[in-house]
Amino acid sequence: MIERSFDVAVIGGGPAGMAAAAKAAELGLSAVLIESRDLLGGVPLQCIHPGFGLHVFGEDLTGTQFAYRLIERVERSGAEVMLRAHVHSVEVEAHDEKVVNVVAPGGVVRVRCRALIYAAGARERTIFEIGVVGDRPAGIFTAGEAQLLMDLYGVLPGREVVIVGSGDVGLIMARRFALEGARVKAVVEIMPWPGGLMRNVVQCLHDFGIPLLLSHAVVRVAGRGRVERVVVARVGEDLRPLPGTEFEIPCDTVVVAAGLRPNADLLERMGAAIDPATGGPVVNELLETTVPGVFAAGNALVVNDLVDYAVEQGERAAEGAKLFVEGGGLPAADWKPVARGRNVRLAVPHYVSGERGAVVYARVERPERNVLIRVPELGLRRFAVAVRPAEMVRLELPRSAFEGVELERLTLEVVPRE
Amino acid sequence: MGPLVKVAVVGAGVVGASIARVLTMYEGFEVVLVEREPDVGWGVSKANTSVIHPGHEEDPRQHPLRAKLCVEGNRLWRRWVRELDIPARWPGELMVFASPEEEREARKYVELAKLNGVPGVRLVYGRELLALEPNVNPQALGAVYAPTAGTVSPFEAVTAIVENAVENGARLLVETEVLRVRVEGGEVKGLETTRGFVEADIVVNAAGLWADEVSRSAGVEPEFRIRPRRGEYLLFDEDVRGKPARILHTVPTPVTKGVYALTTVHGNLLLGPTAEDLPPEAKDETGTTREGLGRVLSEAAKLLREVPPPSKVIRTFAGLRPEPPGGEWLVKAYEDPWGFVNVAGIRSPGLTAAPALAHHVAGLISEAYGIELRRKEGWNPRRVGIARLAGKSLREIDEMARANPDYGEIVCYCKMVSKAEVLEAIERIRRIGARPTIDGVKFRVQAGFGRCQGSFCRWRVALLIAQATGRPLHEVLVGRGAYAVGDVKVLLRGGAA
Numbered sequence: 004m005i006e007r008s009f010d011v012a013v014i015g016g017g018p019a020g021m022a023a024a025a026k027a028a029e030l031g032l033s034a035v036l037i038e039s040r041d042l043l044g045g046v047p048l049q050c051i052h053p054g055f056g057l058h059v060f061g062e063d064l065t066g067t068q069f070a071y072r073l074i075e076r077v078e079r080s081g082a083e084v085m086l087r088a089h090v091h092s093v094e095v096e097a098h099d100e101k102v103v104n105v106v107a108p109g110g111v112v113r114v115r116c117r118a119l120i121y122a123a124g125a126r127e128r129t130i131f132e133i134g135v136v137g138d139r140p141a142g143i144f145t146a147g148e149a150q151l152l153m154d155l156y157g158v159l160p161g162r163e164v165v166i167v168g169s170g171d172v173g174l175i176m177a178r179r180f181a182l183e184g185a186r187v188k189a190v191v192e193i194m195p196w197p198g199g200l201m202r203n204v205v206q207c208l209h210d211f212g213i214p215l216l217l218s219h220a221v222v223r224v225a226g227r228g229r230v231e232r233v234v235v236a237r238v239g240e241d242l243r244p245l246p247g248t249e250f251e252i253p254c255d256t257v258v259v260a261a262g263l264r265p266n267a268d269l270l271e272r273m274g275a276a277i278d279p280a281t282g283g284p285v286v287n288e289l290l291e292t293t294v295p296g297v298f299a300a301g302n303a304l305v306v307n308d309l310v311d312y313a314v315e316q317g318e319r320a321a322e323g324a325k326l327f328v329e330g331g332g333l334p335a336a337d338w339k340p341v342a343r344g345r346n347v348r349l350a351v352p353h354y355v356s357g358e359r360g361a362v363v364y365a366r367v368e369r370p371e372r373n374v375l376i377r378v379p380e381l382g383l384r385r386f387a388v389a390v391r392p393a394e395m396v397r398l399e400l401p402r403s404a405f406e407g408v409e410l411e412r413l414t415l416e417v418v419p420r421e
Numbered sequence: 422m423g424p425l426v427k428v429a430v431v432g433a434g435v436v437g438a439s440i441a442r443v444l445t446m447y448e449g450f451e452v453v454l455v456e457r458e459p460d461v462g463w464g465v466s467k468a469n470t471s472v473i474h475p476g477h478e479e480d481p482r483q484h485p486l487r488a489k490l491c492v493e494g495n496r497l498w499r500r501w502v503r504e505l506d507i508p509a510r511w512p513g514e515l516m517v518f519a520s521p522e523e524e525r526e527a528r529k530y531v532e533l534a535k536l537n538g539v540p541g542v543r544l545v546y547g548r549e550l551l552a553l554e555p556n557v558n559p560q561a562l563g564a565v566y567a568p569t570a571g572t573v574s575p576f577e578a579v580t581a582i583v584e585n586a587v588e589n590g591a592r593l594l595v596e597t598e599v600l601r602v603r604v605e606g607g608e609v610k611g612l613e614t615t616r617g618f619v620e621a622d623i624v625v626n627a628a629g630l631w632a633d634e635v636s637r638s639a640g641v642e643p644e645f646r647i648r649p650r651r652g653e654y655l656l657f658d659e660d661v662r663g664k665p666a667r668i669l670h671t672v673p674t675p676v677t678k679g680v681y682a683l684t685t686v687h688g689n690l691l692l693g694p695t696a697e698d699l700p701p702e703a704k705d706e707t708g709t710t711r712e713g714l715g716r717v718l719s720e721a722a723k724l725l726r727e728v729p730p731p732s733k734v735i736r737t738f739a740g741l742r743p744e745p746p747g748g749e750w751l752v753k754a755y756e757d758p759w760g761f762v763n764v765a766g767i768r769s770p771g772l773t774a775a776p777a778l779a780h781h782v783a784g785l786i787s788e789a790y791g792i793e794l795r796r797k798e799g800w801n802p803r804r805v806g807i808a809r810l811a812g813k814s815l816r817e818i819d820e821m822a823r824a825n826p827d828y829g830e831i832v833c834y835c836k837m838v839s840k841a842e843v844l845e846a847i848e849r850i851r852r853i854g855a856r857p858t859i860d861g862v863k864f865r866v867q868a869g870f871g872r873c874q875g876s877f878c879r880w881r882v883a884l885l886i887a888q889a890t891g892r893p894l895h896e897v898l899v900g901r902g903a904y905a906v907g908d909v910k911v912l913l914r915g916g917a918a
Contacts, residue, residue: 087829087831104815106810106829106839108822108827108829110820110823110829111815111818126876126877127873129874131734132731132732136708137710139738140899140902141898141900141901141904144876151880153909156894158904158907158909159905159906159907159908183909184913224708227901228900268660271660
């Protein structure tokens with residue numbers, strides 16, 4: 004076994020990990036980026052649609068272009084890259100010493116580091132997790148798998164498609180299928196509102212005449228060798244199928260776009276506390292988990308709606324790693340919990356110190372119009388014409404807002420504007 | 422030495438495969454295994470509870486053959502899993518009762534154990550029950566403990582048995598559906614199949630759910646009808662809490678067969694099955710139902726301290742058991758037509774009995790057709806499984822990856838399956854004469870068996886199959902159906918796939 008040493012090791016070569024590794028190297032740390040695939044880039048590589056990078060680069064890029072910008076930045080930064088490198092396990096030997104055991108084609112590499120940034124992304128929920136019953140023939144894909152087949156390998160997964168879930172991933176896949184000549188029979192959404200950005204509902208469904216079935220669920224798949232049809236039912240307020248409302252949609256393909264879950268298994272095994280609301284780790288404003296010196300960023304932390312936020316989180320984690328490495332640990336602070344107030348489903352980070360500025364990422368429970376997003380303890384408030392679960396709320400808490408304020412906790416809430 | 426006796430075994434499930442293996446032990450047989458699916462073990466053998474039963478649930482007064490072969494099969498499996506390197510565990514089982522009525526019912530099985538000579542079966546209560554199974558539901562009154570129960574990976578068992586049978590001279594024909602048994606002048610001549618005629622002196626019908634149709638086509642047992650009995654299952658992630666150390670199951674009642682809760686050889690929690698009789702024609706109805714899965718969960722709650730949340734379910738599935746009339750196995754060598762052997766309606770405990778049943782069938786053939794069974798010299802009892810990374814120490818993984826870099830390239834993250842293992846699975850599928858499929862690889866080396874259910878690795882496995890077979894990616898089979906429909910640009914220009 005080979006042993007290597009770095010100040011910081013970053014797990015996951017997607018946008019958050021690339022940003023974290025590059026930033027760490029730019030800040031003067033020795034950094035290694037560990038990626039399981041044979042190339043960097045992560046999921047945006049297979050996203051040939053635009054809408055990437057408006058915040059980070061001030062340009063509207065495709066996912067592929069966006070990924071390549073970051074790859075170039077990693078190359079310039081001097082961070083070392085390990086490809087085809089699978090993280091087997093992490094040993095925490097001391098609070099500022101961890102060993103990442105990596106399985107690679109040349110053998111096992113033990114990567115010793117002081118700080119660790121975990122950016123292993125998310126995984127897609129499967130048809131089993133969402134309780135669809137029936138047969139399991141060929142023709143059932145997660146959205147990511149279908150997208151990869153089409154956009155990286157030029158293979159059409161199916162001709163007559165039903166998409167489960169109207170998040171941005173589902174909407175974009177509906178358009179991709181339509182553009183490649185397949186017929187999208189329906190996008191089925193269990194909630195009474197679409198799960199994705201409004202612009203995507205218009206550009207991906209309306210413009211292509213694809214029906215969106217709100218408050219409906221695919222309950223059953225039928226087919227022998229290949230999918231032949233799905234049974235769809237209307238759901239009640241409890242989101243359970245209403246008896247007697249079932250109808251069939253003939254199709255040969257089911258694409259499951261039922262949301263993502265942070266890939267937090269490894270963090271869990273290291274003993275990090277997990278937030279049931281996000282499925283990701285509990286973190287402070289530097290995105291440090293409850294395991295000292297282990298940071299998280301990107302969709303492994305919280306499922307983001309914009310890749311730009313993943314990049315921002317990666318950089319923030321790298322700043323945290325620098326403080327940690329240089330101080331032999333983060334300085335003690337009086338951490339204040341960030342509480343979820345009215346109409347807030349999730350919020351990250353979970354703790355802030357008030358000693359530096361922080362950025363809070365949050366999602367609401369339900370759509371609402373004409374609201375104030377506010378943190379009453381800090382006297383911060385921002386008006387929003389509309390908030391929707393699909394669109395993340397990003398709120399900066401500047402250092403100055405904490406000055407002269409005595410705090411037990413912070414509350415993030417969304418309230419109607421009077 | 423006389424001319425070879427040609428034996429065609431219909432059905433490459435655990436029963437047919439075991440018969441093929443046992444026949445290769447003896448001089449004078451030329452064995453061909455005929456299977457309708459692209460690969461072996463895709464019928465009844467693929468989706469069941471995976472338990473090797475001790476034999477105390479079989480009433481020898483009602484079903485003497487079942488009782489005898491179940492007990493013998495349990496013993497034989499211990500040897501077969503060693504010889505064939507089949508993943509297996511022998512934790513013993515607990516038939517858990519929660520009321521005095523259930524306890525009365527459960528006591529019967531202790532008596533049956535005595536009749537069948539099943540060792541070690543006894544009642545356990547209180548502290549002993551908790552010591553045997555810390556994760557049992559605290560409301561349990563007691564249990565019937567049967568220490569000889571085990572669990573195997575049934576699909577891997579079938580592949581191992583077929584690999585060994587082929588190594589010893591048997592031949593496998595896949596994607597070959599039997600249309601009828603050809604009988605002339607009161608003698609079996611062979612099989613008419615979708616891929617032509619297969620000559621045979623002896624036809625062994627181990628066609629699982631379709632054995633009644635094969636049997637009728639040979640002109641025997643016109644009244645024999647197999648009813649598919651559906652069993653639904655839930656498979657949970659490895660990392661759930663409260664996995665049982667033993668095999669737990671509820672006390673069978675006239676209405677419901679027992680539901681099991683067990684930790685599979687690969688570390689997943691498996692719950693099931695239901696028992697639902699379907700009409701005879703429903704031999705493909707392996708779909709799950711909301712009601713069935715709900716019933717499994719509520720029954721399993723009686724067994725376990727804690728049933729994991731639905732978010733931890735990584736797969737649900739259903740299997741069909743071939744239920745014969747009166748639950749009676751039809752195992753018989755016929756004089757008319759000469760050379761036809763039924764091994765039909767092999768419902769539970771068929772998996773357990775399979776090795777013993779295979780020896781029993783060899784004996785029947787010998788007796789009925791006057792063929793002396795003489796052990797073949799040089800018959801190789803051993804088959805070595807695919808060397809796996811999962812469960813190995815870092816040092817071992819390091820050595821494997823340095824010796825073969827493909828071991829250092831991980832294809833399936835959830836179950837840590839390397840490219841080397843996938844390539845080896847593809848190679849072995851081809852070596853037995855089956856068709857490489859994504860499911861075939863998945864069931865051999867577990868790629869795609871984790872919590873992501875293949876969304877990260879299915880395409881990689883498909884690419885490796887495409888490369889190995891020289892076929893385009895979209896033509897690779899998942900199971901019976903193709904992975905995708907064609908090249909995007911070719912299709913868009915109106916070309917054929």
